[in-house]
Amino acid sequence: MVSQTAQCLLFPSGLVTLPDMPDAYRRKADLFEFIGQLPMNWDETKVLEAEIGKYITLARKAGDAWFVGALADEQGRKTSITLDFLEEGITYDATLYEDAPDAHYEYIGPMNKREARAQKTELKPQQTRRELYQVKKTTAKKGDSIPVTIAPGGGHCMWIRP
Template identity: 25%
Template sequence: IVNYEKQLDKSYKWYADLGIHSVKTGYAGGLPNGHNHHGQYNVRHYRKVVKTAAKYHTTLDVHEPIKDTGIRRTYPNMMTREGARGMEWNAWSEGNPPEHHVLLPFTRLLSGPMDYTPGIFDILYERAKKSPYRKKWNMKDSKDCRINSTLAKQIANWVILYSPLQMAADMIENYEGHPAFQFFRDFDADCDWSEALAGEPGEYVVIVRRAGDKYFLGAATNEDAREVTVKLDFLETDKTYRAVIYADGKEADWITNPTAYEIIEKQVTAEDILSVDMARGGGQAITFMPL
């Protein structure tokens, strides 16, 4: 951090001169002189970085940050941040349990956007574990690591875990030719309106967001399979929508069959009611596009 601050103004000016106005930073590891990530030392540092970035019209996505405090109201260039156990935690530990994703909307996300980096398709790291470069690190041998959700829930988390910037964080090879990647192409993270439709902390959650004339719904559950009935009265009443549903497959289960999914299309209106079926540790994502 000391080295970073010495170059701070020069670095952000250099980026701005190159036409680069978005920066992702990270602070993994220890801090100088025994300081911790949430102490006054880092509070002052983060504020200095945010102000410097604002000076050069640059937005920030910060990992290993201090907790969100509402600073975005003064400095809206503080676009999003991590600030809780995100996706990377699954790389070297027991991972985040299924209940984690349905607890965050009631806790961490109340303070502001979170760059969780959801959307992993190689749930069991089948491709990653074949790499000769993957080794034991931190707490756990890599052969024991995995994502504790279904594939459909990974897609749903793009809607549920709000961030105005979403990152397709998996290896490109795991997305190439995958039909479910179409959701990411259709999705717009810069939403104009959001509403929580149903949920209980640590149990399940259903959230819908609108961006322009499209709506996106995300639903997720904990370790229990669940069926939730959702009224579509949030849609505009004078329009018919093409709903593309990314759902858990009939035999999906976050432990035994996490990658089973299906894509269903239907036409719906604001008068319709959908039954959202979720497997254990699963979820469902829906794109509504006006016809």
């Protein structure tokens, strides 16, 4: 789910579409806080790190606020985002939208009856773990380093404001 939220920042569009039911949106109001703050125009954009096909971390500024989005491929990723782009001498409030420690883009287990029999396990309907996330609030200043763990196929977002 954080991956889809980060995609709203990384791939701006006049039409944001997230595949879910309206009731699910109410249960994820904290993630929609990030999406709701995204402006349509940016004053500045910085690519913080990227390797084609593997990962990307991008920071965009609008007014005094910065929005950071990161995505990773199916391998996931551990990294740190250094906040060198912030203004010196200002303390910022930062909200981090992160994949939960056990998040994963695919269901780990038997996908059909044949696989379940081969694994000698019962096939039970289960949700994937791509929906699992956590939201943290902290403060930050120029030069701080934020540790980031991106689940396989996941994402990470930050909303940073003075």
